[in-house]
Amino acid sequence: MEKIRQNIERVKEKVENAKIRAGRNDDVTIIAVTKTVPPQRINEAIEAGILDIGENRVQELLSKYENISKNAKIHLIGHLQRNKFKYILGKTALIHSVDSERLLEHIDNLSKNNGIVTDILLQLNISGEESKYGLTTAQLDYIINKIERYENIRVRGLMTIAPFYEDKEKTRPVFQQMYEIFCNLKEKNVKNVKMEYLSMGMSNDFEVAVEEGSNMIRIGTAIFGSR
Numbered sequence: 135m136e137k138i139r140q141n142i143e144r145v146k147e148k149v150e151n152a153k154i155r156a157g158r159n160d161d162v163t164i165i166a167v168t169k170t171v172p173p174q175r176i177n178e179a180i181e182a183g184i185l186d187i188g189e190n191r192v193q194e195l196l197s198k199y200e201n202i203s204k205n206a207k208i209h210l211i212g213h214l215q216r217n218k219f220k221y222i223l224g225k226t227a228l229i230h231s232v233d234s235e236r237l238l239e240h241i242d243n244l245s246k247n248n249g250i251v252t253d254i255l256l257q258l259n260i261s262g263e264e265s266k267y268g269l270t271t272a273q274l275d276y277i278i279n280k281i282e283r284y285e286n287i288r289v290r291g292l293m294t295i296a297p298f299y300e301d302k303e304k305t306r307p308v309f310q311q312m313y314e315i316f317c318n319l320k321e322k323n324v325k326n327v328k329m330e331y332l333s334m335g336m337s338n339d340f341e342v343a344v345e346e347g348s349n350m351i352r353i354g355t356a357i358f359g360s361r
């Protein structure tokens with residue numbers, strides 16, 4: 135318990151310092167990433183002040199769902215298969231990993247049938263790493279041009295997973311490019327799009343991400359220890 139609390143405090147302090155270096159005073163949401171973490175420890179993090187938790191697999195999220203404190207918002211941050219969305223319909227505050235028009239369309243349809251609007255982020259893979267999911271910038275433009283027709287989804291921002299580098303500085307250009315795309319879209323004022331969240335930065339690279347404009351970081355290891 136004390137360890138988790140201390141880890142959260144340390145992450146918060148590093149976020150504050152990164153914001154100072156970047157001359158920012160807006161909020162950065164810390165999502166505690168809980169894959170492989172049992173509900174009891176998740177609830178310890180929530181008691182220690184975490185308001186947002188992130189799971190990356192539908193099955194794991196469902197298996198813990200009933201035992202996680204309802205005080206936290208739930209984010210799905212990992213790849214989502216279309217046929218799995220029905221299981222989490224209405225359960226998430228935000229789905230970070232929408233990476234195709236087919237998935238978007240499916241989420242929209244099911245949300246419509248159930249009379250809800252589902253909040254999502256569009257996941258980008260701008261470094262072009264083959265091992266990662268995500269839209270190219272061309273695919274993003276294509277989807278944004280058609281987004282008006284999807285009335286039961288609301289795009290709240292963008293997400294990316296930067297490549298892993300020992301040298302964290304190497305991630306900076308990825309975060310800079312994301313921030314630029316985010317700002318351009320925000321200016322455009324597209325229907326069904328409300329660019330509020332830029333979800334980027336993990337345990338290894340969140341300080342650089344915050345320096346470059348991230349306002350939502352996804353932190354597993356630095357809070358719960360290594361998996």
Ligand SMILES: *Cc1c(COP(=O)(O)O)cnc(C)c1O
Pocket residue numbers: 167169190211212295336337338352353354355356
């Ligand atoms: C696991 C995971 C994280 C957190 O990773 P850490 O390096 O443990 O902080 C963030 N985002 C996604 C999509 C993940 O799957």
